[in-house]
Amino acid sequence: MEKRRLGKTNIEVSSISYGGSPLGGVYGDNDIASQIDSVQYAISKGINFIDTSPYYGSKLSETVLGDALKGVPRDxxxxxTKVGRYGLSDFNFSYDTIIASVKESMQRMGVDYLDVVQCHDIEFGDLGQVINESIPALLKLKSDGLVRHIGVTGYPLSAIERVVEARGPCLDVILSYCHYTLNDSTLQSSLPVFQQHDIGVINASFLNMGMLTNRGPPAWHPAPDKLKQKCVEAAELCKSRGSDISKLALQFATMNPSIHTNLVGMPCRQQVDLNLETLSQPIDDQLLQDVLELFKPLKDLIWTSGKPEN
Ligand code: NAD
Incomplete structure (x- = not known):
């Protein structure tokens, strides 16, 4: 599988990587044996980056990963994983919480270092605290050898950009979600800000948290109904051409070399296989143009997330 250098980390990361949120039952998948198998299978197939958070399923995702990674060589x-978000409205970006949180995550997953730790959904916190307290805590963990690379995640690109502008030289990665998909490519215009500091770019949720699948979005999905309806139309169009909206979304996201890796939840072996197979196939250019055209009236439509000032 194609690998790309994840910014200044020097990690050669696979173009798709393993999203851990479904391991917390976020999408209703709860066959733990199949989830564990999917993690081990994905690694065996060259998918080499795994993303999780103590937030996913109230620590369940990390616990499942701990079981899945037992016996898998660390290299x-x-x-x-992430710090700062622990529940729907439970956030804490303080120095001491971050230090304790990382140590707990490591214990849960049975590892003695973490490759990446990011402040989770910073738009819900005080960005001043993220800049002046959370990042110094992550730098301390880095200097202690527990964490190799650090970053921030969130939905509003403006919040990520603000932190990068203040702390760019010491950030290794950022994670943006739902902003490089068939209906929203706003991440593209933020890339120069990240490239200035050689920051690794992780694009999550190119299936738009399930909206660009035949199954459709989960009940909690925050998108406006008109966008959800448009996704149903796009899925129908793909079906009518003998294709699948999820395949097109994956091929679209992975085509952009400035995006280093694309996280996708795939909690069973069949979805790993499906996504790897899709990756090896050429994109249907005509279908892509038609789907982009269909989304045009709602292109880059975003929803609010976090504190209004962020
Ligand atoms: P996703 O959009 O990647 O996946 C949603 C659903 O699609 C899952 O149920 C998955 O099983 C399913 N799926 C996967 N491949 C499919 C296929 N080929 N056909 C049909 N369905 C398929 O959603 P996501 O899980 O939100 O995003 C991926 C990962 O990115 C997360 O698991 C998480 O690790 C990360 N993420 C992080 C943040 C953050 O830090 N703020 C936000 C969103 C996502």
Whole structure:
């Protein structure tokens, strides 16, 4: 599988990587044996970066990963988790919480270092605290050898950009979600800000948190109904051409070399296979143009997330 250098980390990361949120039951998948198998299978197939958070399923995702990674040689995967978000409205970006949180995550997953740790959904916090307290905590963990690379994640690109502008030289990665998909490519215009500091770019949720699948979005999905309806139309169009909206979304996201890796949840072996197979196939250019055209009236439509000032 194609690998790309994840910014200044020097990690050669696979173009798709393993999203850990479904391991927390976020999408209703709860066959733990199949989830564990999917993690080990993905690694065996060259998917080398795994992303999780203590937030996913109230620590369940990290616990499942701890079981899945037992016995897998540590040099076969890169593991990333997050700090600061612990529930729907439970956030804490303080120095001491971050230090304790990382140590707990490591224990839960049975590892003695983490490749990546990011502040999770910074738009819900005080960005001043993220800049002046959370990042110094992550730098301390880095200098202690517990964490190799650090970053921030969130939905509003403006919040990520603000932190990068203040702390760019010491950030290794950022994670943006739902902003490089068939209906929203706003991440593209933020890339120069990240490239200035050689920051690794992780694009999550190119299936738009399930919206660009035949199954459709989960009940909690924050997108406006008109966008959800448009996704149903796009899925129908793909079906009518003998294709699948999820395949097109994956091929679209992975085509952009400035995006270093694309996280996708795939909690069973069949979805790993499906996504790897899709990756090896050429994109249907005509279908892509038609789907982009269909989304045009709602292109780059975003929803609010976090504190209004962020
Ligand atoms: P996703 O959009 O990647 O996946 C949604 C659903 O699609 C899952 O149920 C998955 O099983 C399913 N799926 C996967 N491949 C499919 C296929 N080929 N056909 C049909 N369905 C398929 O959603 P996501 O899980 O939100 O995003 C991926 C990962 O990115 C997460 O698991 C998480 O690790 C990360 N993420 C992080 C943040 C953050 O840090 N703020 C936000 C969103 C996502």
């Amino acid at each position: 076969k995967y890169y593991l990333g």
